[in-house]
Amino acid sequence: MAGRPDRRRLRRLALPRGLRRAGLRLRGRPLDRTRRRGRRRPGTGHHHLALRALRVQAGRGVHRQDPFGDAFRVRRARREEGLRAVHHELQVVADPDAVAGTAAAFVARLAQACVQAHGRFTFAVSGGHTPWAMFARLAHEHVPWEHVAVFQVDERVAPDGDPDRNLTHLRESLGAAPAEVIAMPVNDADLDAAAAAYGRSLPERFDLVHLGLGPDGHTASLVPRDPVLEVSDRLVALTAPYMGHQRMTLTYPALARAQQVLWLITGADKREPLSRLVAGDRSIPAGRVEAAASLVLTDAAAADQGPPRAGAQSPA
């Protein structure tokens, strides 16, 4: 049976008490110099069964992690055989609601830290359904919105206000939160020029990039077999039609500007691509994303810790 979320802990996460209590690190340096809280003993958390399952599936790519405090630990990517191997921190919570709440608290606290450290928080957000609840929760968090710039990771080529547009749902979910959203210009007549212009508007680094994961292993609009996967000379590019729409997307070089990636992955249909992602499987598009640090936040269903499926055998 899936573990229940630790309500006490989640409540604490939703009410950040300031950076000094967060054990927060930014660009490798602790912002919390007075932190005394020790690490919890491995395996004592309510997620340990899920984590153990993923460790078996994914081998060395998975790291057991304390909820939240350690999630901010920035781990520098290593260069191995010319490739930048990303170490994924993995956090499993009970369900999509817990994913949304934990993610919103994470984003809010990172925003506070970045604004305090360098005056601005640059945040690139993906589409899909999974982040809607997180954005809605974020609107009620303590976020220094006047210093936040929200960029799009990807967008469908469709009219303004179209329900297929990621922007439509982003704005709806954020509600009255006064976020500056720098929208992808997917209605321009010359889409190649528009993509290039969006690329020029991107910051040198993103403080945070949110990514999702499709059942086919796609992330952003980096979709299997599309030539966009090989684009290395542009920050923003266009895809062939995929699931009904041509798309504009950040490319791998743009995503590599992320100081921190936050993956939000929920649902049983993500089990296989999730295990591939954390194993560093570069045969799926998501497995080729590079970033300075990566937190994979997932629910029990995606981590294969849901209720037993009909006909499933219990282990002996």
Ligand SMILES: O=C1O[C@H](COP(=O)(O)O)[C@@H](O)[C@H](O)[C@H]1O
């Ligand atoms: O098509 C897309 O799907 C992925 C995954 O979405 P999700 O709702 O299954 O999490 C998303 O990350 C991407 O931005 C979007 O264009």
